[in-house]
Every structure is written in C-alpha cells, then in structure tokens.
Amino acid sequence: MASSLPVVTVLCPAGVDGADAPAGLDTLRDRAEIRTVVAEDLADGLRGADVLFLWDFFSSAVSDAWHAADALRWIHVAAAGVDKMLFDELIASEVVVTNAQGIFDRPIAEYVLGAVVARAKDFAGSLSRQRDGVWEHRETRQVRGSIALVIGTGAIGREIATLLRAVGVEVFAAGRTARDDDPDFGTVIASEDLAAHVGRADHVINAAPLTPQTRGLIGAEVLAAVADGAHLINIGRGESVDEAALVEALDSGPLGFATLDVFAAEPLPADAPLWGREDVLLSAHMSGDVVGWREALAEQFLDNARRWLDGEPPVNVVDKERGYVPRT
C-alpha cells in the first residue's frame, strides 16, 4: 500500500518484546510513515525508505542491506563515532549521514576528569587496600599544574580541555594539523609528531574518532615515549591503541596507569590481559552514558527529523571521507 508520507525506518536493537524502539517516535506519525525494524529485517525496511535512524548504533547491518536502499536520502546515527557503519558505497553515495554530536561531550569529559583525579589520588590503590584490609598512608599527586595531552580536536576533546582547564590542568592537543592559536587548546601538535611530544604529558587522553589516520596511532613508539608513570585514558576507540604495546608499556614501563572505556574487541574477551590488573581501570564502553542518555539521543533525532521534514538541512552532518563532523 503506497503512502504519500516520507518513510522513516528505525533500526532498533532486538529487545525482550520485539524491537526496542526510541521514545517519542509517535510524535512524527502525522508527518511520516514510521517503520521500526531489527537488523535481520533491515533490507525490507529500507525499501522505499527516505530516512534511516540507526537507533541500534553499534550495528554494521547497513552495508548488508544497502542493496535495498532505493530511496534513501539521510541516515542519522545515535552515536558520536560512525566508524562502524561507514562503508565505501555509502561514502560514495549522495546519502547524508548525521550523528549524535553534542550528547556525549560533557558526560565523557566528566569521566575523563574523574579518571585524571582518581589517578592523581590513587583511588584504585585505596580500593585495593580496602578490599584487603590494609591501612597504608601514601603521598598522592596534585592535579593542578599537571599536564594533559588531548588527542583529537573534535567537540568531545574540546569539552575535555575546558573541564580540565577549569580545575587547573594545563592542556595541549594533537590533531591533523599543528597550530598555536587554537581557541580551546592553544597549542595543537600534529598527530604524526605524537611520539616527539607525548613525553610532556602526565595524562594522555585519546578522544579521536577512528579513521585510517588514528587507527593504531597510540602504538609501541608513542607508548615508549610517554613520561615515566604517565596515565593513558582512552574514551575514543579501542583500535586507536595497540593493546599489546599498552600491556608491554604497563609491564615494563614507562606507562604507569591506564583508564580504558573502549577496546578493539567489545565486550573485552575473557582472556584479554587487561582484566584483573591493578594498574588499569576499565569500564564497559559507557563513559558518555549518563542517566537520560537514551532519551536525549531520541530527542536529538526527532529534532533533526523535524528539520528535515520542514525541508531544512539536518545538523551534525558527517564528512563521510574524514569520518567525523568537521568543526564549523
């Protein structure tokens, strides 16, 4: 049965009772035909669809169903990183891709702030001693005046810099091009020169999208060049860090501690050597996921959909070649 309304297909995770759909879709029903599907039905759902909302934001199902995308004009992804869903035909197509830029900036920056302070105050060491019933006074470090290097100059990296600066941390960044006048970072070094500059930092924070340039960027050479006892924080993508080299740098120095929210394989495999280490704080890809995040992601899509239905261009448009939303 033909519909005169534009078609919005929503790819949902398979939930307990069918598709686990975002809140508020009903508010679009007078202006669009809404199809909620799970991954195995995506091809059917894409036929004739104008818009695809990837509510199941880790899915890579789109490339498998791409042959059915006969009318698609726009894909919105409920995530900041779009690396998992980009593929050559999509990149070459006219389909616009937008993402969830903005939703995760502050929560992730707070997670990084917490990691920086928790490391300085050795909360992991205190929790370990508490478990074992050990009372042991130690000297800890001051946060103010310590130095952080933020790898990645996107919105999340900028929020991290703002929050760390607010508590007296000195910040510089690494990005595609070196410059000295960045409004948020001041000094930005070129990522290709990372090994030459990383030794200045007490805290090395990966906030870069996963692209060909950032895959493996924090490898053996960079990890060997960090300051003695330095702290690596990864809230970007696991594939940007060479995990074997990371373990080696923890075991044999110079790295002192790692706080990791993302991994090359997720969930982290049971035999991964990162489990159980006292010098690692790991969490389950959740640094940006504060109470209300799903509602915020749904609302952000609905806002963007209303713009699109009004004939306006959607916001947060990804540069598909680069793999992220360029700074405007």
Place this chain on the structure above:
Amino acid sequence: MASSLPVVTVLCPAGVDGADAPAGLDTLRDRAEIRTVVAEDLADGLRGADVLFLWDFFSSAVSDAWHAADALRWIHVAAAGVDKMLFDELIASEVVVTNAQGIFDRPIAEYVLGAVVARAKDFAGSLSRQRDGVWEHRETRQVRGSIALVIGTGAIGREIATLLRAVGVEVFAAGRTARDDDPDFGTVIASEDLAAHVGRADHVINAAPLTPQTRGLIGAEVLAAVADGAHLINIGRGESVDEAALVEALDSGPLGFATLDVFAAEPLPADAPLWGREDVLLSAHMSGDVVGWREALAEQFLDNARRWLDGEPPVNVVDKERGYVPRT
C-alpha cells in the same frame, strides 16, 4: 648552659635513625637554639623553650609535658586540625597556637572533587567488575547540576566549593550561623538544622574541624535524612560521623556510598565493618598529602618562625576556644 637565643623545640616523630626532623631547620640556627625531640623527651625539651613546633602533628604529648612549659609563648602545629592537641590548660594559657591552614586546602578539595566524580561514574563498580572479569554496561550520572552540601565553612570547605562550582556542581554549606550571602557558598544553613536540609544534596561533604559542636554531628538522624543513594564524603574528622549509624545507613538506606579519609580510630581497626565494603572508598588519612607536603609544612613553619623572630605576630592563629582559625 644558658643561651641568649630564643629556644625553638621541635617535636618530631621517632624515625628509623632517631628523630625525623623537618627540612630547613638549619636556616634558623643563627637566630634560635633548635632542639629536636621525640615525644618521650618532650618535657625536657620544653623547659626554657619559647616556641614549640609540633612536626609530629598527630601527637597528644603536649598535655603530658605541659608542666615543663615554663617559658612557652607559641605552638605551631603542622596540621589543619588542632583537636588532638588542645586541652584546657593550653586553652586557658597565653600561649598562641597556629596551624598549617592553606597547605591542605587545594589537595583536599581535589580529593573531594575526585570522590564526587568517581561516585557519579561508578569507578568503584568498574574496578570491582574488572577484578572479577565482568563486562557490564551501566548508566552513570552527570556531575554537572548535581548538588553538594559542604559542612564546615573554613578554608578547606571554601576551596572545595570553588572547585566543585568550577565543574558545574551546585553547592551550599552548613556552618555555625545561617546566612544567604556568603561569598563562596551563597546559602549557609545552620549546622543544627542539618537534618532538615541534608536531603537536598547528592553529595554530603564533611570539612568541619572537630569541636564540641561537630562531634557526632553526622549521626543517625542526619544519615536517615539524606537523599536516596546519597554520597557521604568525610575529609574532616572521623569523630564528626557516627560510624555505626553510617554502616546502618549504607546497609538499610538511604545512603548509597561513602568516601572516607578519616575515622574515629586511626589506623582503622582490622575488625571495623567498613573494611571490604563495595559501597565505601576508604583511604588512610591522606587526602591532603600530595608529593611535597612535608616540605611545604616545614617551609610554612620557617616563614612563621622568621616573622616571630622579627617581632611580628605569627599568622594562622587558632581561636583556642573555637578550635580553628576564624575567617578574617
């Protein structure tokens, strides 16, 4: 043998090789006779002494040796809290007491900031799961917009308020007198009304000195009135919190988590029920002790001693009746 120089006695902890003295005392030797003693020799050391420097800042040896204090005019304590060393005869005497106000403000405020963020992001839960090899995504909380109640309006409480405000936490305080126009806190409630107001706060932070008014202040009534899941942080003195009521409030609610750096008995006894709990982060009275703290404490005394030797009044004078340095 009589000396024409003023006598400065330094009470030191017993170290591996005799007394464990502060750095830089030699710089006073042309202007004062310096005696370094340990607790058992304090009475001998106090005879004829003009100045006592309590480098062993947890010592309560002064009251035992007080009978020998025949010339004493000034005691400097290398600590922020002076509760351990105040006693009736000292309070009634003309002896001036000064403390280490200023040295610990920022390090302790950073510890509190770390505790606030670590709780919001459930780092303790992540470390526990990591130890057990459990990958489990959870939703965490946003720090910005949460509410902190700082009990104690001294220099440390003010630094805590400043730092928490810098990351978007809403702060109010409890102090001796209620007011609405405090420059750092805005609203200050009267500590006697704590139970009526504590329920507004996500984070309840004790930064009060130990005085008759604050001993047991955070007892069963207050702990029963905190918000569901609230977080208690104690960096003041252990005796301000009723530890049995604290355990009860953790076990049966409403308290969600406690970060504790101070305890009624220190070291915390091996059979204390706080050990081993997943909903407590405890540390060994070290929240202010960052690398360089001993040097900073020694330098602060030397600066004050030079003022005193120059005939100027020393700074950081404790109101002995109140038990802390009043705000100027």
